[in-house]
Amino acid sequence: MLTIYYVAGTRAIRPVWLCEELQIPYQRQDVSFDPEFRASTEWRKINPVGKVPAMRDGDLVLFESCAMVQVILDRYGNDQLAPKPGTNENALMQQWSWFAESTLARPAGEIVNHQRVFGKDTVAKAIAEMKERVRLCLKAVDDAIVDKEFLLDFGFSAADINLGYSLHLANKYVDYDDLVNAKAYYERLAARPAFQRSII
Ligand SMILES: N[C@@H](CCC(=O)N[C@@H](CS)C(=O)NCC(=O)O)C(=O)O
The missing domain is CATH 3.40.30.10 (Glutaredoxin)
Incomplete structure:
Protein backbone atom coordinates (compact mmCIF):
# COMPACT_ATOMS: atom_id res chain seq x y z
CA MET A 1 0.00 0.00 0.00
CA GLY A 77 -1.49 7.30 -13.19
CA ASN A 78 -2.85 5.14 -15.99
CA ASP A 79 -1.98 7.91 -18.45
CA GLN A 80 -4.12 10.43 -16.59
CA LEU A 81 -3.19 13.98 -15.52
CA ALA A 82 0.00 14.09 -17.60
CA PRO A 83 0.61 14.61 -21.32
CA LYS A 84 2.60 11.94 -23.14
CA PRO A 85 6.34 12.01 -22.24
CA GLY A 86 8.43 13.68 -24.93
CA THR A 87 5.68 16.04 -26.09
CA ASN A 88 5.88 19.82 -25.74
CA GLU A 89 2.96 19.72 -23.34
CA ASN A 90 4.81 17.27 -21.12
CA ALA A 91 7.85 19.54 -21.24
CA LEU A 92 5.67 22.41 -20.03
CA MET A 93 4.32 20.22 -17.25
CA GLN A 94 7.92 19.59 -16.14
CA GLN A 95 8.76 23.27 -16.39
CA TRP A 96 5.84 24.38 -14.21
CA SER A 97 6.44 21.57 -11.71
CA TRP A 98 10.08 22.55 -11.26
CA PHE A 99 9.12 26.21 -11.13
CA ALA A 100 6.55 25.41 -8.44
CA GLU A 101 9.08 23.94 -6.06
CA SER A 102 12.47 25.39 -6.93
CA THR A 103 11.54 28.95 -7.92
CA LEU A 104 8.25 29.84 -6.20
CA ALA A 105 8.14 27.64 -3.09
CA ARG A 106 11.78 28.38 -2.26
CA PRO A 107 11.38 32.04 -1.24
CA ALA A 108 7.87 31.35 0.14
CA GLY A 109 9.30 28.54 2.28
CA GLU A 110 12.13 30.76 3.46
CA ILE A 111 9.58 33.27 4.78
CA VAL A 112 8.13 30.43 6.87
CA ASN A 113 11.55 29.21 8.02
CA HIS A 114 12.77 32.71 8.82
CA GLN A 115 9.73 33.45 10.95
CA ARG A 116 9.88 30.06 12.66
CA VAL A 117 13.56 30.41 13.54
CA PHE A 118 13.74 34.09 14.43
CA GLY A 119 10.27 34.65 15.89
CA LYS A 120 9.95 38.27 16.92
CA ASP A 121 13.52 38.97 15.80
CA THR A 122 12.75 38.53 12.11
CA VAL A 123 14.75 40.68 9.74
CA ALA A 124 12.16 42.80 7.94
CA LYS A 125 14.44 43.40 4.96
CA ALA A 126 14.97 39.67 4.44
CA ILE A 127 11.22 38.99 4.56
CA ALA A 128 10.52 41.88 2.17
CA GLU A 129 13.10 40.55 -0.28
CA MET A 130 11.60 37.04 -0.20
CA LYS A 131 8.10 38.46 -0.69
CA GLU A 132 9.37 40.32 -3.76
CA ARG A 133 10.74 37.07 -5.15
CA VAL A 134 7.40 35.36 -4.53
CA ARG A 135 5.56 38.26 -6.20
CA LEU A 136 7.78 37.96 -9.27
CA CYS A 137 6.77 34.30 -9.56
CA LEU A 138 3.11 35.09 -9.02
CA LYS A 139 3.27 37.68 -11.80
CA ALA A 140 4.70 34.99 -14.10
CA VAL A 141 1.77 32.72 -13.20
CA ASP A 142 -0.67 35.60 -13.70
CA ASP A 143 0.67 36.21 -17.22
CA ALA A 144 0.68 32.49 -18.08
CA ILE A 145 -2.90 31.84 -17.02
CA VAL A 146 -4.69 34.66 -18.88
CA ASP A 147 -7.79 33.18 -20.57
CA LYS A 148 -6.82 29.66 -19.45
CA GLU A 149 -8.43 27.40 -16.92
CA PHE A 150 -5.27 25.38 -16.18
CA LEU A 151 -1.58 25.69 -17.06
CA LEU A 152 -1.59 23.29 -20.00
CA ASP A 153 -3.84 23.11 -23.06
CA PHE A 154 -4.00 19.41 -22.13
CA GLY A 155 -6.27 20.36 -19.20
CA PHE A 156 -5.86 19.80 -15.48
CA SER A 157 -2.50 18.06 -14.87
CA ALA A 158 0.08 17.28 -12.22
CA ALA A 159 1.63 20.69 -12.96
CA ASP A 160 -1.48 22.30 -11.47
CA ILE A 161 -1.08 20.14 -8.37
CA ASN A 162 2.58 21.03 -7.93
CA LEU A 163 1.97 24.72 -8.54
CA GLY A 164 -1.34 24.69 -6.66
CA TYR A 165 0.43 23.76 -3.43
CA SER A 166 2.97 26.56 -3.95
CA LEU A 167 0.13 29.04 -4.47
CA HIS A 168 -1.53 27.69 -1.33
CA LEU A 169 1.70 28.44 0.54
CA ALA A 170 2.24 31.86 -1.05
CA ASN A 171 -1.37 32.78 -0.37
CA LYS A 172 -0.68 32.71 3.37
CA TYR A 173 2.21 35.17 3.23
CA VAL A 174 1.91 37.41 0.18
CA ASP A 175 -0.98 39.58 -0.91
CA TYR A 176 -1.67 39.17 -4.61
CA ASP A 177 -5.32 40.14 -5.00
CA ASP A 178 -4.18 42.54 -7.74
CA LEU A 179 -2.93 39.57 -9.82
CA VAL A 180 -6.48 38.63 -10.69
CA ASN A 181 -5.70 35.78 -13.09
CA ALA A 182 -3.33 34.04 -10.68
CA LYS A 183 -5.74 34.56 -7.80
CA ALA A 184 -8.72 33.20 -9.73
CA TYR A 185 -6.61 30.23 -10.86
CA TYR A 186 -5.64 29.46 -7.24
CA GLU A 187 -9.28 29.71 -6.17
CA ARG A 188 -10.29 27.30 -8.97
CA LEU A 189 -7.70 24.81 -7.78
CA ALA A 190 -8.59 25.24 -4.12
CA ALA A 191 -12.26 24.56 -4.88
CA ARG A 192 -11.50 21.10 -6.27
CA PRO A 193 -12.92 18.40 -3.99
CA ALA A 194 -9.66 16.39 -4.18
CA PHE A 195 -7.68 19.43 -2.99
CA GLN A 196 -10.16 19.97 -0.18
CA ARG A 197 -9.72 16.36 0.90
CA SER A 198 -5.93 16.76 0.85
CA ILE A 199 -5.87 19.60 3.38
CA ILE A 200 -7.91 18.03 6.17
N1 LIG B 1 11.73 20.23 -1.66
C1 LIG B 1 11.16 19.54 -0.52
C2 LIG B 1 10.92 20.58 0.57
C3 LIG B 1 10.46 19.95 1.86
C4 LIG B 1 10.17 21.02 2.91
O1 LIG B 1 10.82 22.08 2.95
N2 LIG B 1 9.21 20.71 3.78
C5 LIG B 1 8.87 21.64 4.84
C6 LIG B 1 7.38 21.51 5.15
S1 LIG B 1 6.40 21.87 3.72
C7 LIG B 1 9.65 21.27 6.07
O2 LIG B 1 9.74 20.12 6.41
N3 LIG B 1 10.22 22.28 6.73
C8 LIG B 1 10.95 22.11 7.94
C9 LIG B 1 12.33 22.67 7.85
O3 LIG B 1 12.80 23.04 6.76
O4 LIG B 1 12.96 22.72 8.88
C10 LIG B 1 9.87 18.83 -0.95
O5 LIG B 1 9.25 19.29 -1.93
O6 LIG B 1 9.48 17.81 -0.35
Whole structure:
Protein backbone atom coordinates (compact mmCIF):
# COMPACT_ATOMS: atom_id res chain seq x y z
CA MET A 1 0.00 0.00 0.00
CA LEU A 2 1.24 3.45 -0.92
CA THR A 3 1.87 5.42 2.27
CA ILE A 4 2.23 9.21 2.44
CA TYR A 5 3.76 10.60 5.62
CA TYR A 6 1.65 13.67 6.20
CA VAL A 7 1.63 16.91 8.16
CA ALA A 8 -1.22 19.38 7.56
CA GLY A 9 -0.28 22.47 5.56
CA THR A 10 2.96 20.98 4.20
CA ARG A 11 4.02 19.79 0.78
CA ALA A 12 2.47 16.43 1.72
CA ILE A 13 -0.62 18.01 0.19
CA ARG A 14 0.85 17.41 -3.29
CA PRO A 15 1.01 13.59 -3.32
CA VAL A 16 -2.20 13.27 -1.29
CA TRP A 17 -4.06 15.61 -3.66
CA LEU A 18 -2.81 13.56 -6.62
CA CYS A 19 -3.98 10.28 -5.06
CA GLU A 20 -7.36 11.87 -4.41
CA GLU A 21 -7.61 13.11 -8.01
CA LEU A 22 -6.65 9.67 -9.35
CA GLN A 23 -8.90 7.94 -6.81
CA ILE A 24 -6.25 5.35 -6.06
CA PRO A 25 -5.81 3.56 -2.73
CA TYR A 26 -3.23 5.06 -0.38
CA GLN A 27 -2.67 5.39 3.29
CA ARG A 28 -2.07 8.74 4.93
CA GLN A 29 0.17 8.46 7.96
CA ASP A 30 0.19 11.56 10.15
CA VAL A 31 3.62 12.34 11.59
CA SER A 32 4.82 14.96 14.02
CA PHE A 33 6.27 18.23 12.79
CA ASP A 34 8.05 18.64 16.09
CA PRO A 35 11.75 19.45 15.43
CA GLU A 36 12.80 16.71 17.85
CA PHE A 37 10.87 14.08 15.93
CA ARG A 38 12.20 15.36 12.61
CA ALA A 39 15.76 15.16 13.97
CA SER A 40 15.24 11.60 15.26
CA THR A 41 17.22 8.70 13.79
CA GLU A 42 13.90 7.03 12.97
CA TRP A 43 12.72 9.96 10.80
CA ARG A 44 16.15 10.75 9.34
CA LYS A 45 16.20 7.22 7.91
CA ILE A 46 13.12 8.23 5.93
CA ASN A 47 13.97 11.86 5.21
CA PRO A 48 17.72 12.47 5.72
CA VAL A 49 17.32 16.23 6.18
CA GLY A 50 14.40 15.92 8.58
CA LYS A 51 11.77 17.51 6.38
CA VAL A 52 8.22 16.51 5.47
CA PRO A 53 6.75 14.82 3.44
CA ALA A 54 7.95 11.33 2.64
CA MET A 55 6.40 8.39 0.85
CA ARG A 56 6.73 4.62 1.00
CA ASP A 57 5.67 2.21 -1.74
CA GLY A 58 6.80 -1.36 -1.07
CA ASP A 59 10.60 -1.26 -0.85
CA LEU A 60 10.78 2.31 -2.10
CA VAL A 61 11.15 5.18 0.35
CA LEU A 62 11.13 8.67 -1.17
CA PHE A 63 11.52 12.26 -0.11
CA GLU A 64 10.86 15.34 -2.34
CA SER A 65 7.18 15.96 -2.96
CA CYS A 66 7.35 16.64 -6.71
CA ALA A 67 9.30 13.40 -7.22
CA MET A 68 6.50 11.62 -5.33
CA VAL A 69 3.96 13.15 -7.70
CA GLN A 70 5.91 11.91 -10.73
CA VAL A 71 6.41 8.41 -9.30
CA ILE A 72 2.72 8.08 -8.45
CA LEU A 73 1.86 9.15 -12.00
CA ASP A 74 4.34 6.67 -13.47
CA ARG A 75 3.14 3.77 -11.32
CA TYR A 76 -0.57 4.41 -10.91
CA GLY A 77 -1.49 7.30 -13.19
CA ASN A 78 -2.85 5.14 -15.99
CA ASP A 79 -1.98 7.91 -18.45
CA GLN A 80 -4.12 10.43 -16.59
CA LEU A 81 -3.19 13.98 -15.52
CA ALA A 82 0.00 14.09 -17.60
CA PRO A 83 0.61 14.61 -21.32
CA LYS A 84 2.60 11.94 -23.14
CA PRO A 85 6.34 12.01 -22.24
CA GLY A 86 8.43 13.68 -24.93
CA THR A 87 5.68 16.04 -26.09
CA ASN A 88 5.88 19.82 -25.74
CA GLU A 89 2.96 19.72 -23.34
CA ASN A 90 4.81 17.27 -21.12
CA ALA A 91 7.85 19.54 -21.24
CA LEU A 92 5.67 22.41 -20.03
CA MET A 93 4.32 20.22 -17.25
CA GLN A 94 7.92 19.59 -16.14
CA GLN A 95 8.76 23.27 -16.39
CA TRP A 96 5.84 24.38 -14.21
CA SER A 97 6.44 21.57 -11.71
CA TRP A 98 10.08 22.55 -11.26
CA PHE A 99 9.12 26.21 -11.13
CA ALA A 100 6.55 25.41 -8.44
CA GLU A 101 9.08 23.94 -6.06
CA SER A 102 12.47 25.39 -6.93
CA THR A 103 11.54 28.95 -7.92
CA LEU A 104 8.25 29.84 -6.20
CA ALA A 105 8.14 27.64 -3.09
CA ARG A 106 11.78 28.38 -2.26
CA PRO A 107 11.38 32.04 -1.24
CA ALA A 108 7.87 31.35 0.14
CA GLY A 109 9.30 28.54 2.28
CA GLU A 110 12.13 30.76 3.46
CA ILE A 111 9.58 33.27 4.78
CA VAL A 112 8.13 30.43 6.87
CA ASN A 113 11.55 29.21 8.02
CA HIS A 114 12.77 32.71 8.82
CA GLN A 115 9.73 33.45 10.95
CA ARG A 116 9.88 30.06 12.66
CA VAL A 117 13.56 30.41 13.54
CA PHE A 118 13.74 34.09 14.43
CA GLY A 119 10.27 34.65 15.89
CA LYS A 120 9.95 38.27 16.92
CA ASP A 121 13.52 38.97 15.80
CA THR A 122 12.75 38.53 12.11
CA VAL A 123 14.75 40.68 9.74
CA ALA A 124 12.16 42.80 7.94
CA LYS A 125 14.44 43.40 4.96
CA ALA A 126 14.97 39.67 4.44
CA ILE A 127 11.22 38.99 4.56
CA ALA A 128 10.52 41.88 2.17
CA GLU A 129 13.10 40.55 -0.28
CA MET A 130 11.60 37.04 -0.20
CA LYS A 131 8.10 38.46 -0.69
CA GLU A 132 9.37 40.32 -3.76
CA ARG A 133 10.74 37.07 -5.15
CA VAL A 134 7.40 35.36 -4.53
CA ARG A 135 5.56 38.26 -6.20
CA LEU A 136 7.78 37.96 -9.27
CA CYS A 137 6.77 34.30 -9.56
CA LEU A 138 3.11 35.09 -9.02
CA LYS A 139 3.27 37.68 -11.80
CA ALA A 140 4.70 34.99 -14.10
CA VAL A 141 1.77 32.72 -13.20
CA ASP A 142 -0.67 35.60 -13.70
CA ASP A 143 0.67 36.21 -17.22
CA ALA A 144 0.68 32.49 -18.08
CA ILE A 145 -2.90 31.84 -17.02
CA VAL A 146 -4.69 34.66 -18.88
CA ASP A 147 -7.79 33.18 -20.57
CA LYS A 148 -6.82 29.66 -19.45
CA GLU A 149 -8.43 27.40 -16.92
CA PHE A 150 -5.27 25.38 -16.18
CA LEU A 151 -1.58 25.69 -17.06
CA LEU A 152 -1.59 23.29 -20.00
CA ASP A 153 -3.84 23.11 -23.06
CA PHE A 154 -4.00 19.41 -22.13
CA GLY A 155 -6.27 20.36 -19.20
CA PHE A 156 -5.86 19.80 -15.48
CA SER A 157 -2.50 18.06 -14.87
CA ALA A 158 0.08 17.28 -12.22
CA ALA A 159 1.63 20.69 -12.96
CA ASP A 160 -1.48 22.30 -11.47
CA ILE A 161 -1.08 20.14 -8.37
CA ASN A 162 2.58 21.03 -7.93
CA LEU A 163 1.97 24.72 -8.54
CA GLY A 164 -1.34 24.69 -6.66
CA TYR A 165 0.43 23.76 -3.43
CA SER A 166 2.97 26.56 -3.95
CA LEU A 167 0.13 29.04 -4.47
CA HIS A 168 -1.53 27.69 -1.33
CA LEU A 169 1.70 28.44 0.54
CA ALA A 170 2.24 31.86 -1.05
CA ASN A 171 -1.37 32.78 -0.37
CA LYS A 172 -0.68 32.71 3.37
CA TYR A 173 2.21 35.17 3.23
CA VAL A 174 1.91 37.41 0.18
CA ASP A 175 -0.98 39.58 -0.91
CA TYR A 176 -1.67 39.17 -4.61
CA ASP A 177 -5.32 40.14 -5.00
CA ASP A 178 -4.18 42.54 -7.74
CA LEU A 179 -2.93 39.57 -9.82
CA VAL A 180 -6.48 38.63 -10.69
CA ASN A 181 -5.70 35.78 -13.09
CA ALA A 182 -3.33 34.04 -10.68
CA LYS A 183 -5.74 34.56 -7.80
CA ALA A 184 -8.72 33.20 -9.73
CA TYR A 185 -6.61 30.23 -10.86
CA TYR A 186 -5.64 29.46 -7.24
CA GLU A 187 -9.28 29.71 -6.17
CA ARG A 188 -10.29 27.30 -8.97
CA LEU A 189 -7.70 24.81 -7.78
CA ALA A 190 -8.59 25.24 -4.12
CA ALA A 191 -12.26 24.56 -4.88
CA ARG A 192 -11.50 21.10 -6.27
CA PRO A 193 -12.92 18.40 -3.99
CA ALA A 194 -9.66 16.39 -4.18
CA PHE A 195 -7.68 19.43 -2.99
CA GLN A 196 -10.16 19.97 -0.18
CA ARG A 197 -9.72 16.36 0.90
CA SER A 198 -5.93 16.76 0.85
CA ILE A 199 -5.87 19.60 3.38
CA ILE A 200 -7.91 18.03 6.17
N1 LIG B 1 11.73 20.23 -1.66
C1 LIG B 1 11.16 19.54 -0.52
C2 LIG B 1 10.92 20.58 0.57
C3 LIG B 1 10.46 19.95 1.86
C4 LIG B 1 10.17 21.02 2.91
O1 LIG B 1 10.82 22.08 2.95
N2 LIG B 1 9.21 20.71 3.78
C5 LIG B 1 8.87 21.64 4.84
C6 LIG B 1 7.38 21.51 5.15
S1 LIG B 1 6.40 21.87 3.72
C7 LIG B 1 9.65 21.27 6.07
O2 LIG B 1 9.74 20.12 6.41
N3 LIG B 1 10.22 22.28 6.73
C8 LIG B 1 10.95 22.11 7.94
C9 LIG B 1 12.33 22.67 7.85
O3 LIG B 1 12.80 23.04 6.76
O4 LIG B 1 12.96 22.72 8.88
C10 LIG B 1 9.87 18.83 -0.95
O5 LIG B 1 9.25 19.29 -1.93
O6 LIG B 1 9.48 17.81 -0.35
